[in-house]
Amino acid sequence: MGRSPMNREDTTKNRILAAAGPIFAQRGFQQATVREICDAADVNLASINYYFGDKQQLYIDSVILAREQRAQQFPFPSWSDDTLPEVKLRKFVGMLLKRVVVMQTIPWQVQLLMREILNPTEACRQLVEDYFRPIFDRLLRIVDELAEQPLTDLRRTQIGFSIIGQCLHYRFSAGVISLMVQEDQREECFDWDELTHHITEFSLAAIRNLGSHVAVKSSPRTSETH
Amino acid sequence: MGRSPMNREDTTKNRILAAAGPIFAQRGFQQATVREICDAADVNLASINYYFGDKQQLYIDSVILAREQRAQQFPFPSWSDDTLPEVKLRKFVGMLLKRVVVMQTIPWQVQLLMREILNPTEACRQLVEDYFRPIFDRLLRIVDELAEQPLTDLRRTQIGFSIIGQCLHYRFSAGVISLMVQEDQREECFDWDELTHHITEFSLAAIRNLGSHVAVKSSPRTSETH
DNA sequence: AGCTGTATGAAACAACTGTTTAACTCAAAA
DNA sequence: TTTTGAGTTAAACAGTTGTTTCATACAGCT
Incomplete structure (x- = not known):
């Protein structure tokens, strides 16, 4: 029930993923800041740690998402x-x-x-x-x-x-x-x-x-x- | 007179350049820290700003040095x-x-x-x-x-x-x-x-x-x- | 000696980093 | 209503960053 039935939902987690990809891509892992991502996603600063544990796990999930979207395109x-x-x-x-x-x-x-x-x-x-x-x-x-x-x-x-x-x-x-x-x-x-x-x-x-x-x-x- | 007559002198400036190249290369501009470079060069923390103005100018000089040394090699x-x-x-x-x-x-x-x-x-x-x-x-x-x-x-x-x-x-x-x-x-x-x-x-x-x-x-x- | 200007040193500064904390909201269950 | 617990929030934390400051060292000069 907690899991997203649809992947396109406008949940906090999805909003973070949508914002993180382009920012990681443009600025790299180290240069991209969690504040920057949270601002772009319009979520609270603590949300990344809440949903992904830490910044690195968010990065890994972003890479996976990029691969999936690109192959599909x-x-x-x-x-x-x-x-x-x-x-x-x-x-x-x-x-x-x-x-x-x-x-x-x-x-x-x-x-x-x-x-x-x-x-x-x-x-x-x-x-x-x-x-x-x-x-x-x-x-x-x-x-x-x-x-x-x-x-x-x-x-x-x-x-x-x-x-x-x-x-x-x-x-x-x-x-x-x-x-x-x-x-x-x-x-x-x-x-x-x-x-x-x-x-x-x-x-x-x-x-x-x-x-x-x-x-x-x-x-x-x-x-x-x- | 102030300028180096020989390029191989063991001056502070040269020691910084020698240490900065490998560190910038391995870790990138942003990840490389001035403290790391100064430690490796065994110079004071303020030396980079004294001799190069700021970190970015040291980076530019390092790139130029890399090109020269590589073409010569x-x-x-x-x-x-x-x-x-x-x-x-x-x-x-x-x-x-x-x-x-x-x-x-x-x-x-x-x-x-x-x-x-x-x-x-x-x-x-x-x-x-x-x-x-x-x-x-x-x-x-x-x-x-x-x-x-x-x-x-x-x-x-x-x-x-x-x-x-x-x-x-x-x-x-x-x-x-x-x-x-x-x-x-x-x-x-x-x-x-x-x-x-x-x-x-x-x-x-x-x-x-x-x-x-x-x-x-x-x-x-x-x-x-x- | 006294002065001068370059070079070095330790410390502090101000800004920014990822992460954590604790209070708070609020819908659903009891 | 009360309780629960996931979700959200603002603030604080602890650490690191590039840079600056100011005192000191010391060579070369008069």
Whole structure:
């Protein structure tokens, strides 16, 4: 009875959660103050300790909420069995970019998840198992389809990270990229269509050529005296 | 006369700078306390305000110092005019990875520069102009050499970010990657030789195939209904 | 010696932090 | 009505923060 029958109720606890997410995302765990959150939520200062025990537990609950809301907002693309792997890769890249890449203002959920990637806390291990690994596994299956021959585990993983890395770079380094490109190029530089196209084609070209050209790691020593 | 003739002097100011860098890097600007820094530097609590005015100016000076020391530690690779662009790319990737990629413990300079990339402050604009842009320009010149035909500005930039992104991913997402791969794969996953080889070959394959296959952006609309 | 200006030291300051306390409200049960 | 107990409130608490103050130390100078 005490438990919330609906999750959208305007209870004190929900009001705190709704206010805490964006504030933690923008200012980080340490910089965000409980007074700030309580003011924004329009609740009493003691409410956080009453409902969550302490500030850290509220943070953990906020991270979980961010993950849930974000996955729900951009669900994983679906495809039939006869879908070309090239198309699957494009859809995957497009999904990833939509979830993380800049769209004028950064959604607080993305910002909060970024903080966990960069500075893993308690909440991160669970995040990896429940969220990142399933996504990554699906990507690796696409890569397997695209490759002309069986890949070693290491090579598979490397290719996966190369694709993910290209995508996330536009989020993690967004500030530097903005300073780097001229003003008139900035918009098309972060354009979703443009990015999806480029990263997909770049990765496809790499996987195709990698398989046919240097399938086996030839030089065990690639020292810089090359 | 008042200015330091040698930079390596064991002055109070230098001792503060030497202590501040690692602490700022590990704990961030806000979390790092002036008391902590002064204790580590074995100077009086008031010294920071005396020599740097306030905490923020000390932080800015620390970022500048990190950049200088890091560039000096791994200078840009040199090559003659007839060096193959493929070799240049390998050297570039290797240099970048050496500067940023995990080597057991992260150097504090890298950690501090990361913080600036992710959360740009005052110190970042200067960092981009003096440090990132020259590096990026050299990369773009290599890309030009590798491409079989002239590239548009946008395409050039995109390829550059694809390469940088692959490298930085192993730093920014290092925590998540460690949680992602099995324990027995972790070492070779972060191995410098292995990484340099993969990212170089992946990017080379992409650039070659990209130029010959879909040199011109064919579809202005690549919506997800593809 | 006496003066001068830089450097250091211990202490205090004022503001802010997360958390706790104890009084209070008020609907539902007895 | 009385009692109960979860929810709310304002105030206080104890600790930490960056910064300032002011006394002192001491070298280089006249």
